[in-house]
Amino acid sequence: MDQSKEQRILNTVSYNAIKGNPESVLDCIDKYCSKSEWAMNVGDEKGLILDKIVEETNPSVVLELGTYCGYSAIRIARLLKPKARLLTIEFNPEFASIAKEIIEIAGVNDKVTILEGHSEDIIPQLKKKYEVEKLDFVFLDHWKERYAPDTILLEECGLLRKGSVLLADNIIYPGAPEFIKYIRNNKHFECTTFLSHLEYMKVEDAMEKAVYLGPE
Ligand SMILES: Nc1ncc2ncn(CCCCCNC(=O)c3cc(-c4ccc(F)cc4)cc(O)c3O)c2n1
Numbered sequence: 001m002d003q004s005k006e007q008r009i010l011n012t013v014s015y016n017a018i019k020g021n022p023e024s025v026l027d028c029i030d031k032y033c034s035k036s037e038w039a040m041n042v043g044d045e046k047g048l049i050l051d052k053i054v055e056e057t058n059p060s061v062v063l064e065l066g067t068y069c070g071y072s073a074i075r076i077a078r079l080l081k082p083k084a085r086l087l088t089i090e091f092n093p094e095f096a097s098i099a100k101e102i103i104e105i106a107g108v109n110d111k112v113t114i115l116e117g118h119s120e121d122i123i124p125q126l127k128k129k130y131e132v133e134k135l136d137f138v139f140l141d142h143w144k145e146r147y148a149p150d151t152i153l154l155e156e157c158g159l160l161r162k163g164s165v166l167l168a169d170n171i172i173y174p175g176a177p178e179f180i181k182y183i184r185n186n187k188h189f190e191c192t193t194f195l196s197h198l199e200y201m202k203v204e205d206a207m208e209k210a211v212y213l214g215p216e
């Protein structure tokens, strides 16, 4: 059976990237996906916005929803301080296993844990099973119609604290209208929109940053 696009991405990383060098893995994926096969990594343009917000937040505990090939997990993990950790949820077993290999090649596997399953099933387990107290930073990049319900679920599970930062990809393309409606009219969140472009394309896209202000 011929290989999947994701397997071809792993092959090019495995062949061309410098082992243990996260930047070279990111560059390798960006080159391949802009020249050979488009793929839904956050990419280099939105990636720079993600970098800046991660650096400003300097999080100890990060949750990512939607691992895919691990590009944004590597992007985030490479900026984390020594004891900090990133938990990333992926329900597609092929993507999860490819992401695991790419994350290992990047050399950030000591900071990253891939949790296989659906966000709605795993989020309620984070406190007890994964010993998470509060989340400092959440990157939403999974099913766009899950952004709003999962934000509500994170709050209900007591995983957000005053100052927790949510960053949502693709709020223009493919779009997350329910999330935008929910989060921008919610007095418990302070929102900022970062205009950019869809990864590897000239199409407009944006990311939404929402800082949780607390339950009161
Ligand atoms: N609940 C749950 N829990 C855990 C999970 N793990 C995975 N999933 C499902 C995630 C499925 C992939 C999500 N990402 C996207 O759909 C996406 C799409 C485009 C895009 C596509 C076509 C175009 F023509 C243009 C742009 C671009 C992006 O940047 C995207 O992020 C989960 N769901």
Ligand SMILES: [Mg+2]
Pocket: 040, 041, 042, 141, 169, 170
């Ligand atoms: Mg995305």
